[in-house]
Amino acid sequence: MTGELAGLTALVTGGASGIGLATASLLAERGADVAVLDLDPSGAHPPLRGFTADVSDDESVRAAVAAAAEALGGIDILVNNAGIGAIGTVEDNDDEQWLRVLDVNLLGLVRTTRAALPHLRRSTCAAVVNTCSIAATAGLPQRALYSASKGAVLSLTLAMAADHVREGIRVNCVNPGTVDTPWVGRLLGAAADPAGERAALNARQPTGRLVSAEEVAAAIVYLASPAAASITGTALAVDGGMAGLRLRPEPKA
Numbered sequence: 001m002t003g004e005l006a007g008l009t010a011l012v013t014g015g016a017s018g019i020g021l022a023t024a025s026l027l028a029e030r031g032a033d034v035a036v037l038d039l040d041p042s043g044a045h046p047p048l049r050g051f052t053a054d055v056s057d058d059e060s061v062r063a064a065v066a067a068a069a070e071a072l073g074g075i076d077i078l079v080n081n082a083g084i085g086a087i088g089t090v091e092d093n094d095d096e097q098w099l100r101v102l103d104v105n106l107l108g109l110v111r112t113t114r115a116a117l118p119h120l121r122r123s124t125c126a127a128v129v130n131t132c133s134i135a136a137t138a139g140l141p142q143r144a145l146y147s148a149s150k151g152a153v154l155s156l157t158l159a160m161a162a163d164h165v166r167e168g169i170r171v172n173c174v175n176p177g178t179v180d181t182p183w184v185g186r187l188l189g190a191a192a193d194p195a196g197e198r199a200a201l202n203a204r205q206p207t208g209r210l211v212s213a214e215e216v217a218a219a220i221v222y223l224a225s226p227a228a229a230s231i232t233g234t235a236l237a238v239d240g241g242m243a244g245l246r247l248r249p250e251p252k253a
Contacts, residue, residue: 129224
């Protein structure tokens with residue numbers, strides 16, 4: 001197989017839809033042998049290898065990672081992408097919801113990385129990329145729980161990068177803005193005014209549109225690739241300028 005990732009193996013959690021599927025597909029297109037871990041991996045078609053796993057269950061994760069590593073012949077790249085959303089202020093989500101989102105978004109990443117580390121240590125070009133969010137660095141309304149989980153992912157990314165740099169394992173994350181994924185589509189569908197809500201989300205990003213899953217995937221694949229060999233402990237924003245730009249209002253006609 002040709003491509004800059006030829007000869008490398010990759011594991012993508014939450015890889016059967018949205019950002020995860022776009023990432024797994026691009027990794028394969030660039031030459032990697034790719035396994036997908038998902039609650040329902042049926043959305044990942046060949047050449048992707050699908051494995052069923054629940055990142056909130058350690059036994060499930062360990063079994064799936066072991067099976068994927070055996071099928072691939074090792075793991076060079078780990079993309080921790082599995083996650084769930086939450087809406088509301090700090091008052092709106094009960095303890096059970098808090099524990100559920102943190103269990104998936106934060107501890108799911110921990111479980112998968114912990115299971116993959118022995119394989120990553122044997123790689124000569126090991127890389128971990130975590131899917132974080134603009135919510136980790138910007139105060140977004142009605143996203144208290146989700147933001148807390150992604151803020152933890154950002155901090156954990158930096159800590160992991162420091163812990164494993166001398167083992168030759170790079171760790172980075174991407175911070176997408178609002179991405180046009182099935183989850184966002186469901187949120188818009190449930191809104192009182194879906195068209196108005198979509199227009200508001202588009203306007204929130206300086207580019208005036210939602211980020212595509214493919215654009216996030218391109219950033220993840222870059223950070224995972226040997227081309228980024230000197231990049232570790234970095235959060236790469238893919239947010240249409242949302243985090244860094246402060247534009248003046250457009251002049252009225």
